[in-house]
Amino acid sequence: MVRMALEKFLVKGATVEIHMPLIKAMELLSYGRHPYRILVTDGEGKVVGIISGRRVLEVLMGMRGAGMSEKKGLRGTLEEHVGVFMDECHETFLEDVGVEALLKFMVENTIGYAVIVDQSMRLKGVFLEVAVLQRLSRKRFGVGVGGFMTKEVISARAGTSIEDAAKTMVKRRVRRLPVVDQEGKAIGLVTIGDVLRLVLSELKTQSWLERDLMEILHAPVERAASPKTVSVRLEEDIGVAAERMLDNEVSGMPVTDSGGRVVGIISRIDLLKAMTAAIGIESLKAEIDG
Amino acid sequence: MARIEDYAPIVGDGAVDTIRRMAEIIKGEKAVHVNATSYGGGVAEILSRMIPLARSLGIDVTWQTLKGDIDFFKVTKKMHNALQGDLGASISDEEFKLYLKVAAENASMLDLGADVVVIHDPQPLPLVRQRERGKWAWRCHIDTSTPNEAAWSRLEPMVRMYDLAIFSMERYIPKRLAIPAIIDYPTIDPLSPKNAPMKPEEVEKVLERYGVDPDRPLIGQVARFDPWKNPLGAIDVYRQVKAAVPGLQIAMIGSFARDDPEGAEWYERVVRYAGRDKDVFVLSNLDGVGDLEVNAFQRAFSVALQLSNREGFGLTVTEALWKGVPVVAKRAGGIPLQVIDGTTGFLTEGIKDASERVALLLRRPWLARELGERGRRHVRLNFLITKGLSNYLRMHIELVGKMG
Missing domain, CATH: 3.10.580.10 (CBS-domain)
Known part of the structure; x- marks a missing residue:
């Protein structure tokens, strides 16, 4: 169970399945209030990785996956599945983690998010710095x-x-x-x-x-x-x-x-x-x- | 030797399936990893686990090491320090020539004809000059965020010859790197002799062999004998805590890598600093401390210390946390990713601060247990070898352009 205190901070988080083409991730990263990173899940909703906007941009610019573009062209590369391009997620926490621990982790490491999962790695939500800022933005700190x-x-x-x-x-x-x-x-x-x-x-x-x-x-x-x-x-x-x-x-x-x-x-x-x-x-x- | 399916109960089926699928794509592909030494240090340790595991998945991957004499390794050690920011380390033209010459000799002896060649750290970096085929990646395990400019400018033209660079942390990437870079956090193998479960009686046997009293509290630091690791600071913490906990013992455990001539000198210094205190144990591979013994000692620690002023990622922290031992550490390298203050251990500023935290954890075993348990979970979710292996497989697929 997600701790009550934590639950109110969590957002669902955008996800893409590992077998989807890279262009699908690109779409998710491009539209609406586009998130900067998307979680990659397997068929059962378990988190297996993460893909960021920069990662997709690197591919577009030929700065990553060059070996692949040489053989398949950019179009083919964008049709290749997300699993080949994603990164491992190293910011994963179990749902019983405290808000204070997450805040400390993010502040110490200048990381703006943490991924919350259950024991079997199923996604429970994403903890974002923005959720914290929303509760503090009316406050003034006397600091420029x-x-x-x-x-x-x-x-x-x-x-x-x-x-x-x-x-x-x-x-x-x-x-x-x-x-x-x-x-x-x-x-x-x-x-x-x-x-x-x-x-x-x-x-x-x-x-x-x-x-x-x-x-x-x-x-x-x-x-x-x-x-x-x-x-x-x-x-x-x-x-x-x-x-x-x-x-x-x-x-x-x-x-x-x-x-x-x-x-x-x-x-x-x-x-x-x-x-x-x-x-x-x-x-x-x-x-x-x- | 562990098989990939042995990891499923620890990391879940999803991670293992992903690895299997990627391995299937590059089955039969040839890969080579080259580093400076087959024994000692974190890189050798990672490779000694990763390579057999990759081979068991059907990938034709080999691990080769450099051959060089003491003069060569003195130069590369200097280079290592310079890349980590040691402004005093200067490499003469003569030393640089030796470095290139030894690398060239090695290139003619090593089998570097592979689809993907991964070169680890600065020692074998110049091998790329003799590149014949394949894609080449430079895996830099050290903190090169603020390198000694003179040393970096000598190496940079060779770095440029690689297709990809891999760093342990985002902030270690040199600002003006000309080639694409990716991040690969180092990881530990939960099934290696250093981390696999041990029976309490096995732990006790090891402690007794070295004269450590299993009935009195033990703290310790596992790290190379090296100024960056601050071994004298660890002994200072022990001395401060011992005033309140007279029965306290400390184990300072390090190993000498063949490419680390500075190690012996620092080992001597630590021994001298410990003086005649019979509760300070300064131990190394020369005393027969191998993976199993490190495993036992870490399990016996009530609190693990990592007071390094500079760290790569800090895999000894990962190891301690994996064993359910809380860690009191300084904010260096990748430590803050692992030690979450008040949750998996404590982040401290100096000796006094660290001593207070160690004393607190010794007074409150229930708190130490709680922090240790959380530390173990944090490592299980984020820093185990399956993630490292996935990264290598994915890099290989991407570099050679094979598809599923």
């Missing part, structure tokens, strides 16, 4: 985002090709890039999910030729990026940042200075770490339980 953001900003200049932006996200292992103008001001944000969605929608309307894919990828990054830039200023409270992220359904956003220049990036797990540092794990747990 500046101290907890990633200061090394990896961004894409306006006009950069989608291909280059995608390669940067894969190589530098980031999920999002602010798209900036000449002055370093954010004019948009592009995420791995955005690229997957664009590629998928284009491919669906065309005849699945690699040539078409290259055409899409050579377009400027603005075509994939969301133009509405949600950002937070350096000195704004971490609670404000959380609220803004949740209201806009984004998982991370640029941090700007008084001149509007991008000086950092803050993500949901950064905020959870910041909140834990600000009030301590016990108070944090009391807040979200209340």
Whole structure:
């Protein structure tokens, strides 16, 4: 049985069966409030792995599964089953785990999720950092985002090709890039999910030729990026940042200075770490339980 | 030797079926793993279990090791330290030449004609220069997140020649790596002599053989004798706790790998630091401590210590947790993935903090039992060999482009 305290935090979590084609995972990662990772299950609903947006993007960019693409082409590769591409899941917990243990695990390791299973590995739900932030976003902590953001900003200049932006996200292992103008001001944000969605929608309307894919990828990054830039200023409270992220359904956003220049990036797990540092794990747990 | 079906009761049928299906895809394919040594250290240990298991699934995989003299291994040890961030370690042109020369000699002796060649760690890295066929992957087991730039720039052109790099943790990936990288957490084999169940009387026999009193509490650290592992810190913790628990004993257990000339020096230092205290046991493979003995000692620990300042993943932590022993550790490498503070052990900042936590667990055996049990479950779900084997099979399939 899932502990009551834990149950209210769990979400169902998107899943794909291990024998489904990779493109199915790509669809799930691209549509609606697209999740960043999907759990892979066997025929009985047992968790056997996990697949992330980056993993699919790597395949699309020819940076993974190159041996396979050489033989089968990209189309064939996308028809290959998810089991070949997934990763092992190392963030699995039994359903009797406590919320505090999960919070500590996520904060210590900068991991935004934990997979909850029963004794036979059947999925019971996913514990996400966002579920915790939802209960804390009205709170103010008296701490600015500046101290907890990633200061090394990896961004894409306006006009950069989608291909280059995608390669940067894969190589530098980031999920999002602010798209900036000449002055370093954010004019948009592009995420791995955005690229997957664009590629998928284009491919669906065309005849699945690699040539078409290259055409899409050579377009400027603005075509994939969301133009509405949600950002937070350096000195704004971490609670404000959380609220803004949740209201806009984004998982991370640029941090700007008084001149509007991008000086950092803050993500949901950064905020959870910041909140834990600000009030301590016990108070944090009391807040979200209340 | 264990067969894949032996793991089903531990990890479930799903994981075992997935492995079988992947193995079927690459049946008959040839793979080679090369590392520096067949004995000592975590890499040799992982390979000694993984390779026979993969072979039992019908994959033609072999494991080969480098041949080199002491000078070669001195250079590679320096390289190892430099890649882990030791700014003082500089490799002269002459040393680098020796490194390349020995690797080239080895390349002509080894059988590297395979569909997939996996090279482990920096020692055999230059073998790729003699690559003739197949896909090549570099499996880096050490923390290369902030390498000594001079050393990294010497190695980088060779790393570039690989098709894929594999790291133990996300943050170990060097920032400007030019080739695709994947993450493969190290894992332990629950059926190996080091981790398989033991009868209490077998454990007792081992303790008695080394003069450890089975009726008094025992703590210990299993780690190479090496400054990164902080063995002197472990003895400091023992001394602080002993003030409150006079009967306390500590076992410091390490092994000497052939490619680790620094080990002997540090072993001596630990022995000297222990002084004449008869309750401090400093033991190594030279005292006949092998896998079975490590297994017994870990099972006998009331609390396991891992006070390393730098760790790869920390597989000795995984081993202790698997045996239901809570771990008091510092936040290094992959330890926080395993030791969840207050749930499977305690994460500590320094000697005083660690001593308090050890004392607490000795006072409250029920708490130690609870944390140990949770630790075992955490390892069962996340860090057993079946996951590591799956990763290798999947990598192979992907590199050669075989389909189901």
